[in-house]
Amino acid sequence: MSDTKSHELFINGKWRAGGSRATLPVINPATEKVFASVASATVSDLDEALASAEWSRKAWSSRPAKKRGEILVAAARILATKIEAAARDLSAEQGKTIAEATGEYTRAVETLEWNGRHAEELSAPIPMGPNRMIVPEPLGVVAAFTPWNYPAVLIARKLAPALAAGCPVILKGAEETPSVAVHIVKSLRQAGIPEGVVNLVFGVPVHISRHLLSSPIVKVLTFTGSTAVGKQLAALAAKNLQRCILELGGHSPVIVCKDADLTKAIPAISEYKFECAGQSCNAPSRILVARPLYGEFLSRMTEAVRKIKIGQPDDPATEMGPMANARRIEAMRCLTKDAFDRGARIETGGTRLDRPGFYWPPTILTGVPKDARVLHEEPFGPILTVAPFDTIEEAVEEANATDYGLAAYFFTDAADTQRKLTNSLSAGAVSVNYLKGVSADAPYGGVKQSGYGYEGGEQGVRSFQILKMVNGLSSFG
Numbered sequence: 001m002s003d004t005k006s007h008e009l010f011i012n013g014k015w016r017a018g019g020s021r022a023t024l025p026v027i028n029p030a031t032e033k034v035f036a037s038v039a040s041a042t043v044s045d046l047d048e049a050l051a052s053a054e055w056s057r058k059a060w061s062s063r064p065a066k067k068r069g070e071i072l073v074a075a076a077r078i079l080a081t082k083i084e085a086a087a088r089d090l091s092a093e094q095g096k097t098i099a100e101a102t103g104e105y106t107r108a109v110e111t112l113e114w115n116g117r118h119a120e121e122l123s124a125p126i127p128m129g130p131n132r133m134i135v136p137e138p139l140g141v142v143a144a145f146t147p148w149n150y151p152a153v154l155i156a157r158k159l160a161p162a163l164a165a166g167c168p169v170i171l172k173g174a175e176e177t178p179s180v181a182v183h184i185v186k187s188l189r190q191a192g193i194p195e196g197v198v199n200l201v202f203g204v205p206v207h208i209s210r211h212l213l214s215s216p217i218v219k220v221l222t223f224t225g226s227t228a229v230g231k232q233l234a235a236l237a238a239k240n241l242q243r244c245i246l247e248l249g250g251h252s253p254v255i256v257c258k259d260a261d262l263t264k265a266i267p268a269i270s271e272y273k274f275e276c277a278g279q280s281c282n283a284p285s286r287i288l289v290a291r292p293l294y295g296e297f298l299s300r301m302t303e304a305v306r307k308i309k310i311g312q313p314d315d316p317a318t319e320m321g322p323m324a325n326a327r328r329i330e331a332m333r334c335l336t337k338d339a340f341d342r343g344a345r346i347e348t349g350g351t352r353l354d355r356p357g358f359y360w361p362p363t364i365l366t367g368v369p370k371d372a373r374v375l376h377e378e379p380f381g382p383i384l385t386v387a388p389f390d391t392i393e394e395a396v397e398e399a400n401a402t403d404y405g406l407a408a409y410f411f412t413d414a415a416d417t418q419r420k421l422t423n424s425l426s427a428g429a430v431s432v433n434y435l436k437g438v439s440a441d442a443p444y445g446g447v448k449q450s451g452y453g454y455e456g457g458e459q460g461v462r463s464f465q466i467l468k469m470v471n472g473l474s475s476f477g
């Protein structure tokens, strides 16, 4: 008899297996062994989720926003008490260290709480002068698709603002990291979320998205993942004109200017880049260094990266765990080989580690020709390219030379250079002398092929609202 944990669907307020009883395996990326399973939804499970979300819509949208917010704040408190156990589950499923998983859950709690605290104010009518106002209204049922790299934060960034705005949600959690969606949905249920308002499904992603988006019940699509899949989903959503919030890939540059303080820049880049084994949409991936600093930067960065302690994610000494799945290892192999075959130099790393688990070491490539794939495709892993530049204009041109536009970073204290770079970098977010994750209170969204729409802060809630313009009222009473 198997003793593996089995994660269920949550439909219409009940935890249960999928209609066909089919399950998908959950693999520990540090051992490559199956250690759990997750239920796979059938078409009739999805229809039930659609019907229950639609059935719950009226009552949830007309519940006072303050009360909706109180449930989110209560769920945040409940989730906070479970972080230790939940972080262990996440680490085993995803491969990130326990410290990283704990930090991620802390941010998920903050996100639930921020949206809960602002639900009332962001649902209130907005006066527009005498006799005019904007009335925010919930858009309706949301289909939310979340990936495996930061499953806790990304679920919170979709669920919390949608629920605060008054929208029921059908969430497809990542099949690779099911425990995260289960912990968060259980916290919401314990906090009193009514039946049908949150439904959780897993299964074959392409079948689920196709079925949910073909339903006129769904009014909003929110997705985080690759640009290729985002485009497929946007095409499906076009049929019913569902609003889309697409948080897609990135290929973020860091410009290290000639006055940069390397004692700050190198640890900041190294820590943020190799968090979650580099599998973050806004991780830096292309470092451009002012030529006078290039030699010193490269040798100190290479030294720092070689010292990163790779190991089992549940070992407190580990600084970087394995990649999440075999697909990422293959992607690292192909990108490195392509760059090398075209003449790039591998300064460190470059081959899979010879041990069980999906381990790829921090890798630095230099002399990478402009047509190498690694300069155009999102690496989504622990690979960095480093190149020198002579003028700020040249650095900007290089920084903007991909189809992506999610995040960009630079290091300089010169105010005029800061202004120039802020204005000329094509990115949804620009950070100066600083690399950190997104916060609950700020809008975040990409440009170019990195997507459209916003998550986070006020704009994150507005993404799930209709802003109804009302003209000519006699009074606002």
Ligand code: NAD
Pocket: 145, 146, 147, 148, 149, 174, 175, 205, 206, 207, 209, 210, 224, 225, 226, 227, 229, 232, 233, 247, 248, 249, 250, 280, 281, 327, 328, 378, 379, 380
């Ligand atoms: P993928 O594009 O197949 O999957 C990414 C995520 O999208 C997964 O959670 C998957 O379940 C989901 N997905 C895939 N096809 C779907 C569909 N038809 N309908 C609904 N959901 C679908 O790739 P992958 O191998 O799992 O991940 C690698 C790539 O995904 C990376 O190269 C990266 O570009 C991208 N990615 C980006 C983010 C991000 O934060 N922007 C997160 C995870 C993955």
